[in-house]
Amino acid sequence: MAVIRQKTQVFNKPVGVRRINTGEAEMWEQISQQADQLTARAFEAAANNARTVGEETA
Amino acid sequence: MIFQLLSGFMSAKASREAGRARQDAANMDAFNTETEREQGEVFAMQQAAARRAEFDSATEANIAMFSVGRDIGSDRSVEAFLNKQKEIAATDLGRLDNQRRAEASARTREAMALRRGGRVARRASLLKATGTIFNTFSDASKTAANGGTR
Numbered sequence: 467m468a469v470i471r472q473k474t475q476v477f478n479k480p481v482g483v484r485r486i487n488t489g490e491a492e493m494w495e496q497i498s499q500q501a502d503q504l505t506a507r508a509f510e511a512a513a514n515n516a517r518t519v520g521e522e523t524a
Numbered sequence: 525m526i527f528q529l530l531s532g533f534m535s536a537k538a539s540r541e542a543g544r545a546r547q548d549a550a551n552m553d554a555f556n557t558e559t560e561r562e563q564g565e566v567f568a569m570q571q572a573a574a575r576r577a578e579f580d581s582a583t584e585a586n587i588a589m590f591s592v593g594r595d596i597g598s599d600r601s602v603e604a605f606l607n608k609q610k611e612i613a614a615t616d617l618g619r620l621d622n623q624r625r626a627e628a629s630a631r632t633r634e635a636m637a638l639r640r641g642g643r644v645a646r647r648a649s650l651l652k653a654t655g656t657i658f659n660t661f662s663d664a665s666k667t668a669a670n671g672g673t674r
Contacts, residue, residue, distance in 0.1 A: 476620050
């Protein structure tokens with residue numbers, strides 16, 4: 467019967483980290499776009515109001 | 525104008541539901557990732573148990589062989605040999621444990637990111653729905669101001 471010698475059997479390997487897009491950037495971009503839209507609408511409403519007031523005054 | 529309001533509300537509701545569905549899907553993905561992590565841990569523990577059993581069996585066989593015709597309790601060379609074998613097996617077990625921890629940590633972070641993505645999708649859909657409702661009202665009021673013609 468021969469001597470049983472231990473051999474290294476385990477070697478660490480990369481764990482494979484997955485990159486996940488949480489979509490946070492897209493959400494803030496959406497907020498920015500909506501805020502821009504709101505600004506444009508508010509400006510349009512104010513401009514219309516000013517035009518009406520101007521016409522009435524004239 | 526009624527169609528304008530109806531379609532606006534429908535769109536807002538659809539956005540909200542889409543966000544909820546995205547969050548549910550992300551939660552399911554996170555759950556699966558966590559299950560994968562637990563399976564990985566069980567697999568690593570099984571591997572460690574098998575490695576330990578193999579070492580124990582080899583040690584027993586070696587001791588049985590060395591004990592034939594010599595006093596292994598006082599034989600320093602046998603002791604050194606057995607210690608070296610133990611060191612090799614312990615290195616393997618340590619590596620298995622490190623790998624298990626690294627993989628579990630990666631899967632935990634992955635599940636967290638997936639859940640976060642789901643929450644963000646839900647929030648984004650609510651914001652979109654709010655914007656749609658606001659725009660609908662704004663357009664409807666314009667239409668009403670123009671006597672419902674434009």
